[in-house]
Amino acid sequence: MSSFVLIGLFDGVEPAAKAGHALRALPLAAENITSISGVPLPDGSVTWDPRPIRFSRYVVVFWFVGALAGLALALATYLLYPLITAGKAIISVPPTLIITYEVAMLFALLATLILGAREMGLLRFRARKVHEPRIHDGKIAVCAVVEPGEQEIRARRAMKTAGALEIRVEEGEL
Amino acid sequence: MSGENLLARTDEAQLYRDLSRSNLVTTWKWFAGAGILSLVLLWGIGVFVYMMMTGMGVTGLNRPVFWGILIVNFVFWIGLSHSGTLISAILRLTHATWRAPILRAAEAMTAFSLMVGGLFPLIHLGRNWRFYYTIPYPNERGLWPNMRSPLMWDAVAINTYLIGSLTFLYVGMIPDLALLRDKSEGWRRKLYSILSLGFRGTHAEWRRYHRASTLFAILIIPVAVSVHSIVSWDFAMAKVPGWHSTIFAPYFVVGAIFSGIAGVVLVMAVLRRVFRLERVLTPLHFDNLGKLLCMMSLIWGYFYFTEFLTVWYNRNPEEWEVFSSYGKSFLPVFLLMIMCNFVIPFPMLCMKKVRRSIPAISFASFLVVVGMYCERILIVTASLARRNDPFIWHNYFPTWVELSITAASFAMFGLLYMIFSKLFPIMAISDIKERLFHTTERAFGGASVEAIALVEEGEEEGSE
Numbered sequence: 001m002s003s004f005v006l007i008g009l010f011d012g013v014e015p016a017a018k019a020g021h022a023l024r025a026l027p028l029a030a031e032n033i034t035s036i037s038g039v040p041l042p043d044g045s046v047t048w049d050p051r052p053i054r055f056s057r058y059v060v061v062f063w064f065v066g067a068l069a070g071l072a073l074a075l076a077t078y079l080l081y082p083l084i085t086a087g088k089a090i091i092s093v094p095p096t097l098i099i100t101y102e103v104a105m106l107f108a109l110l111a112t113l114i115l116g117a118r119e120m121g122l123l124r125f126r127a128r129k130v131h132e133p134r135i136h137d138g139k140i141a142v143c144a145v146v147e148p149g150e151q152e153i154r155a156r157r158a159m160k161t162a163g164a165l166e167i168r169v170e171e172g173e174l
Numbered sequence: 175m176s177g178e179n180l181l182a183r184t185d186e187a188q189l190y191r192d193l194s195r196s197n198l199v200t201t202w203k204w205f206a207g208a209g210i211l212s213l214v215l216l217w218g219i220g221v222f223v224y225m226m227m228t229g230m231g232v233t234g235l236n237r238p239v240f241w242g243i244l245i246v247n248f249v250f251w252i253g254l255s256h257s258g259t260l261i262s263a264i265l266r267l268t269h270a271t272w273r274a275p276i277l278r279a280a281e282a283m284t285a286f287s288l289m290v291g292g293l294f295p296l297i298h299l300g301r302n303w304r305f306y307y308t309i310p311y312p313n314e315r316g317l318w319p320n321m322r323s324p325l326m327w328d329a330v331a332i333n334t335y336l337i338g339s340l341t342f343l344y345v346g347m348i349p350d351l352a353l354l355r356d357k358s359e360g361w362r363r364k365l366y367s368i369l370s371l372g373f374r375g376t377h378a379e380w381r382r383y384h385r386a387s388t389l390f391a392i393l394i395i396p397v398a399v400s401v402h403s404i405v406s407w408d409f410a411m412a413k414v415p416g417w418h419s420t421i422f423a424p425y426f427v428v429g430a431i432f433s434g435i436a437g438v439v440l441v442m443a444v445l446r447r448v449f450r451l452e453r454v455l456t457p458l459h460f461d462n463l464g465k466l467l468c469m470m471s472l473i474w475g476y477f478y479f480t481e482f483l484t485v486w487y488n489r490n491p492e493e494w495e496v497f498s499s500y501g502k503s504f505l506p507v508f509l510l511m512i513m514c515n516f517v518i519p520f521p522m523l524c525m526k527k528v529r530r531s532i533p534a535i536s537f538a539s540f541l542v543v544v545g546m547y548c549e550r551i552l553i554v555t556a557s558l559a560r561r562n563d564p565f566i567w568h569n570y571f572p573t574w575v576e577l578s579i580t581a582a583s584f585a586m587f588g589l590l591y592m593i594f595s596k597l598f599p600i601m602a603i604s605d606i607k608e609r610l611f612h613t614t615e616r617a618f619g620g621a622s623v624e625a626i627a628l629v630e631e632g633e634e635e636g637s638e
Binding site: 012013034035036037038039040041042043046047048049051053055056059073074077078080081083085092095096098099101102103105106108110111112115116117119120121122123124126130131132133135136137140143173 | 175186310316333344349356393394608629
């Protein structure tokens, strides 16, 4: 039988942390547990995020791609549409530096937005994901992917012992 | 001592109502304000169409002053835009604990100032329908932008900064848009559902969101500095006395930050009053910005004195004529600039009482904005009016056409801000909640003090 998500709703960070730690001790893998909250929580306070954040290194790559694009734009302009001025070189270095720099920064900024959103898993409107709107009233939801049967019972018990206000089951992704 | 964080002891529903008042409640005053600003803007648009159809002769531009108040407005608005994103980015990177209520107002100011400022080169262009010549695209006439021109650098830099600032503003709003999505109904819910991109607030999302915000803050600072440097090079690259100066780039950046901080203070004071945000925008925030403003006044004074002293001492005739005109034809503008930028605000802002009084610091900030506008007038028009050949020297006065367009630019800025405040939270709700969440009260001897947990990225635990 396929697994589903068990969602426990907690009144504050302390009971949510107890539940998070208890679920890890069941044991459940860190990637199968997460918290949903209205404010960011330090890693390890309630749940752990085992996946490394990768998109920032690609931003650096896109900075260089942008620099090349800027350089190409400036150089192509000089060579395809030469502006012949007596005593001056066809290719002027200072404007090339400026255009290269600005286009590089533009690429890096856009890469941060697009790659960041992609790694956050945003923009996937069709995917069914678990959600808890009561986080905006100060609640914290602890979610765990569990197998039905023994694992579900133990996970429910762990959440209840930690002080869950409500425990429910939802189908979807974390 | 209480172990609970301040957020746990706050009525979150009330906090949401307070911080979202701008877009939850629409009063007749909002409609009246928006109506008046729309009328001024429409008048400005009408005048612009008239100028386009009649020709640039209806402006006060004439030989040798071919850059007038329209370019002054361009430099002024770009300068005003400078500080919003910069302040926000610096405060984010330095984890300034008082930053939360300032961020959104400052970032929005940057975006709208840029939108307004970016229009002025196009308005000033003459034969405006040919503005697309600045866009590099292959065409059969062999037309291509001249990358050697500083005006082309401007187009690239301002567009980069505009895209960057809008993205920075938008990314900062994503958690708040998710909050609005869950709290609203009807068309607003649909709008916020799309704009929040499906953000739910999971632990993994928050971690990546913070990394992206930090990265944006790091990237946007050099872009902000480069934009105003490039605006200064529009002038400094030309061999015009008073413009051709190596100090221009840092001097413009300093001036931009100076006027930008003053703009942020004014916007905050208006928002505080209009949306009754007294509990969020406290005198502490104005005090801290007042200290920055005071320091920038000093730095601006230093730069201006340095620039003036070198010309004063060497008396290069071409440059000296420009500077000595400040004491003749341009004396009222010069005096207004010195008084508003340094003589009055600096001593005022040295006093804590002034910095913590909202009307007083707003007045000082207003003076700075006026002073910086005068500075732009002197830079742009005085240098051209005393350019090289004395037989063509000519003073410039803007006509009603230029003044109408200038008034419309202020109306457009106000209107954009008003529309923004109706659709989006004008306060960074998530950042304010995060600040409360990280704050507890603890006993310190006999006193009770606020303790703030600083959570560094990559650390596993917050520490008090």
